[in-house]
Amino acid sequence: MTREGIRYQRWLAMLLVMAGSAMGAGCRAADGIDAATTTVANAAASQSGDAMAPAVASDGRRALAVIGDSDSHSYHDGILLGQGSDGRGGRYHATTWQWTEVLGRLRGDQLDLGEWGTWGEAGLLARTQSALGEEDVRSPRKQDYRYNFAISGYGCDDVIGAPQREFPALARLMDGDPARWADGIVVIRLGVNTFGLQDDLQRLAQDPADPQVLADIDQCLQVIGQGVAMLRGQRPRLDILLVGIFNNAHWAAYTDQWQSAQAIGNIDRGLDRFDDGLKSLAGSDPHIAFFSDRDWFARHWGGRDQRGLPAYHPVRLGRLRVDNSQGDAPTNATLADGHAGTIWNGLWAQALVQALNDDFNAGLRPVTGDEIATLLRPAAD
Template sequence: MNRAARALSRTGCTVALLALAACNGGDAPAPADPGAPPRFALAVVGDSDSHSYQDRISFPEGDPARGGAYRAVTFNWYEILARLRTDQLDVGEWGVRGTRGRIARLLRAVGIPARAPRKEDYDYNFAISGAGCEDLVEGYRQVPSLLAMMDADPVPWRHGAVVFRIGVNSFGTQRALEALGADPGDARVNGAIDACVSALRESVARLHARHPDTRVVLVGIFDNTHWAMHFDHAWSPAALANVGRGLDRFDDALRAMADADDRVAFFDDRAWFHAHFGGRDAQGHGAYRTLEFVDGTRVENTLGDAPFHTTLADGHAGTLVSGRWAGSLLDFIGRQWGLDFRPIGDRELLALVAPAGPALVAGREREAAERTATPPGAH
């Protein structure tokens, strides 16, 4: 018996059974309607951009993260798809699953698949806040956990896709962007980019070795020079151009992966933001457009927990901008593989935040003094 197995034995049957229950936790799947068309299975691997905001284990009630006073109406892109397209998309059941890292390692050591960490989320959501590309195959082992789940029930994945949206924690931080701004060939950042691309290549290869019909969406990196969280940092036009060239190294590699395999598609996140919000002017000043909805609601590239900001106070995307992004991704998947998804309309998204009601108006007044979308001038 090896050391890990002996440790598991010492832990005792009770802990092992609890750990197993945690790994397989969550509600039992609802019976399928035999007359309904098959839903499209959609999984995600990534970081806090995709880890469900409504997870009450990672973000307990009263925690200011993920929306603060607006927590009840604050959702990310995956949660929005789960709420608005449950008849067309299969994201798995909502529930508590996973276990602590130490227990997960012990279970894996004796051949029992285990997810970590413990969180409340959809079954097909493997995204973990704080994850980097090193967590795809090693670390949190998102891809091995994903494959264990797919192997247990492979049928849905013959008509499904996995979205990979990861990288910002590996090479999109403020420090990394400043390094690219000074030199787009910065060895440290380029090394992190190359390692991320390598991890993604290995992840896709592993997936297709066992589930060859599953589609893959590779989401490009977001340019955090447009992130409202860091508008107190001034960027010169030359530095902005350098950052763009540096980030191209990642996106170009993902685009090449997609070009080489019709089961793989590349979703350009930087192009999406530019199409919806614009960017900075020739002097490096913010010149962002407003995202307008059919009822007159306007979403600006500002910071705050109310839904009319792009960015929550904790730095994550707000509900309405997440909804537009989710709709664009769904349209993209449909076009890419000839799937007939209903477009997500403005009124559906506005209904998600409608419970805020007067609080939304009060929020506008309360946050009137917040930072605007125009950062300080470059100098």
């Protein structure tokens, strides 16, 4: 069946679901799907068996998927994030890159993040596709690498449960192409929107055992544990890298807050609960590893002094000086909207490649500073 025919059936199914809802939302078939939708599903199943042929795993690249939030959502998504000066990086948008985009540009010959394109559907259509039994169902609609499931604003309770959410959608994609994912890699970077925002840090600064924040941390660990089990399934050689939480007290926008050693220490002790939980999960399986985001930042920009006051130092890349400051120019660690800048993401991708080599023997070429510097040049295309 052609792609146009498949899309027609999707829209037909959606209209049937909407019609069924208008006539009586409570009238359902025994299996939870409208009888009309079941008829369309049976018709589709008989015609679209080869609609999505599996990718060929013989090109030598390792597939890499991402579960996460705006810390991983590609910046050049023109659907959800805007384009040109309206996109991340403002007037520097053309040379402002997420770490996923850095890997795609610098190590796309060794890591397969999937084709760049438009993936996913709006919620209602995605739910209809799921009811039809389609494998590659995801929501919302965005432009990104096919294997990057990260969505800006998502917290731990947004990535599991409904079939179109990040973990279930990725698991189905893997099931549809077992050869590609037999030795694939998944990076899971979650948590900041669940327990790492300003109000959460304020609670931890006062009490590192704040019950509300710790409950959110435990819930997030539970979700990640469930997601890991879901992805591993029948893929015992799938490698999973669990990224620890960043302490947003070091975010440029917050460096004027919590300026005492006790407050900073309390926040770190509270956040340790999450990282310790990830380490425990990683320690149970040689194909699961932990990456410390807090240690990574400290190696590059430092931190607070013994009094809890800002004592950050710049990162130098050739003649470029990058301070722990905020603004769209590449001399700032973070963008004007608070997300990581190109140099931050380039260095993060560099460290990620090293971690994949160290933990999973990935055999990737190390990312050099000179390569990171090229990211600031306008693309030839």
